[in-house]
Amino acid sequence: MRGPTLFALLLLLLPACKPVKAEPLEAEVVITPWPPQVRPSQILIRVPRSLDLVSVKVVGDMTHAGMIPVEADAVKTEDGVWRVEGFDLNMRGDWILTITAKDGEGTKYVKEVRFTIR
Numbered sequence: 001m002r003g004p005t006l007f008a009l010l011l012l013l014l015p016a017c018k019p020v021k022a023e024p025l026e027a028e029v030v031i032t033p034w035p036p037q038v039r040p041s042q043i044l045i046r047v048p049r050s051l052d053l054v055s056v057k058v059v060g061d062m063t064h065a066g067m068i069p070v071e072a073d074a075v076k077t078e079d080g081v082w083r084v085e086g087f088d089l090n091m092r093g094d095w096i097l098t099i100t101a102k103d104g105e106g107t108k109y110v111k112e113v114r115f116t117i118r
Contacts, residue, residue, distance in 0.1 A: 025101055025109035026051070036095070036117045040086040043072075045099055049080040051109075056082040056101045063094040074099075092117045 030044040043058050056074035061067065070090065074082035082101075089095065097113040 022100070022108040022110040025099060025111035027099060027101075027111050029097065029099060029111065029113045031097075031113075031115070036089055036115055038089060038092055038117055041089050043074070043084040043087045043097070045074055045082040045101075047080050047082070047101070051080070051101075052103055053082070053101045053109075054104050056099065058084050058087065059098045059100070060087065060089065061096050061098070062091065063096065067091065089117060 026048055028046040030046075032042040032044070033039075045056055045058075047053060053076075056076075058072050058074055060070040070088050072084045072087055074084045077083050094116050095114065097115075099111045099113070101109040103109070
């Protein structure tokens with residue numbers, strides 16, 4: 001390919017490289033036990049019933065390097081309620097839970113929850 005043809009092709013492909021923007025997730029997140037402890041825990045996510053989600057994923061990571069993130073798919077237990085059992089909070093320190101949800105239209109929603117295990 002010559003310069004102008006390659007440039008035109010790159011311009012056509014550029015929109016496909018944009019990251020998908022996430023909407024804020026309006027949700028109540030409950031960690032049991034509270035305050036969090038080093039042990040398997042329950043994560044409960046309550047979203048507005050008007051938000052028709054098809055999937056919810058929880059990723060737990062720490063604010064320092066060197067930890068493998070903890071990941072789990074939440075299970076829908078009733079309208080607007082998603083649950084993760086046995087989420088492995090396996091270390092003391094500062095945690096960030098990232099809850100990522102998707103609806104049937106492909107819209108992505110994200111919420112972060114920060115806490116410390118002492």
